Amino acid sequence: MSAESSEAQAGASPQRSQSRLRVAVIDRDPGFLQVLTNRLDALRWDHRALSSAVTAEVLVAMRLNALVVDVAVLGPGSWEYLERVCARLPGLAVIVCTGPSSVVQRVRGLRLGADAWVTKPCHPEELICVMEAAVRRHRRTEMPALEAAANVGEITIRPDLYQAYRGTASLELTAREFEILHLLVQSDRVLRREEIYERVWGYAMAHGDRSVDVFVRKLRQKLRTASPEWSYIHTHFGVGYRFAPEADNGRVHEDDERQEAAAPDVADLEADVIDEAPGLDPAFAS
Amino acid sequence: MSAESSEAQAGASPQRSQSRLRVAVIDRDPGFLQVLTNRLDALRWDHRALSSAVTAEVLVAMRLNALVVDVAVLGPGSWEYLERVCARLPGLAVIVCTGPSSVVQRVRGLRLGADAWVTKPCHPEELICVMEAAVRRHRRTEMPALEAAANVGEITIRPDLYQAYRGTASLELTAREFEILHLLVQSDRVLRREEIYERVWGYAMAHGDRSVDVFVRKLRQKLRTASPEWSYIHTHFGVGYRFAPEADNGRVHEDDERQEAAAPDVADLEADVIDEAPGLDPAFAS
């Protein structure tokens, strides 16, 4: 453990984090906050210290990547709070950083949805690494923003322009509309409303929320105006929506290249099913 | 933090993990392995102990959800190994569980891609919670929890479309009908009505409720219409229902390899500790 130091330093620098993260810290320990704040400043992360719990709604509005919280600050009801926050913001990395605790407490915290439990006193660098580790996955799959344009039916999706076109004419989609369309096109399967909401809005859908329906309607309207001969978004009653370009005569549009599993076409239903492919587990392949 | 204990017990139980996880442990400490193995057995997770590092390729073949590794076992080159594994399997939850370490080491491990760093000695339950937390986060973004289509008799089940087909013809199942069919197909055994109801509806069945019977009737009707030569759902008087494709001549349809992940086969439940660097174990590397 001697040569580690220099190596660690070297290994630490490459590609710190992709970009500035937004972090909130719920804590009251001045020393802890001071040290951590300095470190976060140096990293140029957006951060904010809170001296007490704020509602999940406020956290939603903050658009955070990670939340560090000392359960001791929350007092009674801390578990319920933790659970509520984790449930409401499934995409938020929640790290509990607090003083000595029992195994039972730690187990409970993690089970309620926390991503990590760090015991004080702790080195700020370590806490930051834990935050990065928790946030890392989330970004990995979220980042592939620069995708190629895709042709679906008569429509062209341009992720780089955040817009869809029929030939050269823009559909004039709003940001949200485009995100939903893009998600549906990429998924190529039935998506439940909750799924759509969570991946587009970034937090859990409230019970009874009809936003997704309304946006789907707006999307359909613009798609119909631009490409009247086709239908694109299909409703699965009791489930959700699915994207599949389909000409009015009923013929399904054969999708050129895109990924294999792509075609939810009824056409190749009987053909493909995974009888072969001995080494591959169909559940994981693709 | 005093009356927490009892609360923790209560809060810990609800909804353990979605399903059986596949875990590998690279460690040599007999005591540690013994305790952890017992816990994993109780949870019915697929697990395997490795006494030394295996190549990333082998890990890929194991299709793991999580990997627990004691860097001390790896010896020199442990950092490179950790980095290689994390890079090669971005979807794998990697937890380092080892003896006392320096902040620098922990920082380095996390920075290289590990999801968590647990210090021995540790409570097995806590380690398991850390695994769950790490896997939870992975699954969130790794939506492709898509199950493969399954062929049963003349019917094709398409979980991605929430629908069943006979060739290219949809059975036009409603969402609930499909869920029940899907559950029966996956279970591959007799399910009591209460079991079906609870897993589909999400809450306990009221005494005297006949909903399941009615849905089974609807299912049978649609299955019979689509595939008259076969019988699929069998009644076990006084017990419940069981799915088994069976041709009219009485011959039972031998189910080849279809839904792998689907069937919680007792076969790969027994994961024994293997001391030698293993080749491919049929239980793991399909």
Added chain:
DNA sequence: TTGCGTGTAAAGATCCTGTTACTGGAATCG
């Protein structure tokens, strides 16, 4: 045979979705 569990059927209650209208706030423009 009797008693209980299951198959069958239909009507009513309930839930789900498409649609429209409206409000508050953000962004844009003059």
Added chain:
DNA sequence: CGATTCCAGTAACAGGATCTTTACACGCAA
């Protein structure tokens, strides 16, 4: 800076699809 336009989100309604309940007939088991 104020006015205007645009957008996200909410509420409400109607029509339709689905689910639950109820009733009765049938068949299995003791």
